[in-house]
Amino acid sequence: MRNFLLTLLLAQIYPLAAQGTVQYDGTIRVGDQTIPFRFELKIAGATAQGTFFNGEERLPSSSGQWEQGTLKLNWDYLDTRLEATYDRDSVIDGQYLGSVGPRDKGAHAFHAVRAGKPMAADANAHNIDIPNIGGLYIIPNNSSKGEKAWRFVVEQKGAEVSAAILRVDGDTGAISGTYKDGKFVLSHFSGFRPAVMEITRLGDGELEILQNGKTKLRAVPAAVAQAKGIPLPADPTQHTRVKDANEPFRFSFPDLNGKLISNTDERFHNKVVLVEISGSWCPNCHDEAPFLVEMYRRFRDRGLEVVTLSFEEAEQLKDPVRLRAFVKKYGIEYTMLLCGEQDDAKVKLTQAENWNAWPTTFFLGRDGRVRSVHAGFPSNGSGDLFRQAKADFISEVERLLAEKNSAN
Secondary structure (H helix, E strand, C coil), X not given: CHHHHHHHHHHHHCXXXXXXXXXXXXXXXXXXXXXXXXXXXXXXXXXXXXXEEECCEEEECCEEEEECCEEEEEECCCCEEEEEEECXXXXXXXXXXXXXXXXXXXXXXXXXXXXXXXXXHHHHHCCCCCCCCCEEEEEECCCCCCCCEEEEEEEXXXXXXXXXXXXXXCECCCEEEEEECCEEEEEECCCCCCEEEEEEECCCCCEEEEECXXXXXXXXXXXXXXXXXXXXXXXXXXXXXXXXCCCECCCEEEECCCCEEECCCHHHCCCEEEEEEECCCXXXXXXXXXXXXXXXXXXXXXXXXXXXXXXXXXXXXXXXXXXHHHHHHHCCCCEEEEEECHHHHHHHCCCEECCCCCCEEEEECXXXXXXXXXXXXCCHHXXXXXXXXXXXXHHHHHHHHHCCCCCC
């Protein structure tokens, strides 16, 4: 009886029909682009939680509240927030505040309505002839990181498609959508990495990609790319090196409590150490963090240590609120060091050669020397290539753990 009365009271105080968890079709305005995305909102009394998605990966808000028609949600680990009105018709209108990309900082118009029937169902119902574009492609491209090509991963189920551009530093996240008016219209927004993509299948099996309404790209099926003289994408295991592999990899930076931590500390003696160059501002670093957490828990009793060297913006160095939230979000138990601003990294990491990917992971043997380097890290949007990257990390760690320290 008491629970019934409490429920009745809450219904009077918080009369919205959307008490509970509701799915939404959202849009955000970034520059001159309106980007659709999937969103979820859970209301329980005055408490609210909003969730973005990267494929099936969930990115929930750290905290939130709904009161008298005003909705406030915070993603502390992204340093972003939503301030909006939320009315009886379950329409969310407001602003998403913070940085959603390197050049997209500030306030962005945010709008969401209750999710309707998927457009893919409409396409199937009208017997539309949907081209098959699933597979692996190569995109010729001269990037600022010295790449000659990128990978393009497409997964398709009927009219529904999920795709990702995989560069040497990582991917775009799972850009998803459906077939409409003779092309696939895809988009992505998971709290960051906003993107809109239109894909048209050409007669020769190649794809024409229009990215964010401005950039045109050509994707060639991987099986025929080499025959057409298209260079291979950069190998993430060969992209970055160290100048002298015979030297121990050195680091000495403070942790989040200000304590100086160095590679010569006892905790790293005779251990296999993964040193990750990262930043909580970096989307691909968010992709790698949960996997490093999983791997550390699996192998630490066998002698694995993980150290993240985090380079942040000036305001975060004064008070690393986002980085602390990043640690909390992913349940990080390994060593996290605060090393300086992003532009300081190359000055401080003098042993690295051709280092320009965030994240980059150095694999150290039990003798403290670098045995291999992996540039970047993909998200689940890269499908089999994401799973292969995880398998390669595990294989390398197991190989190094099996070795004895010849210096002892």
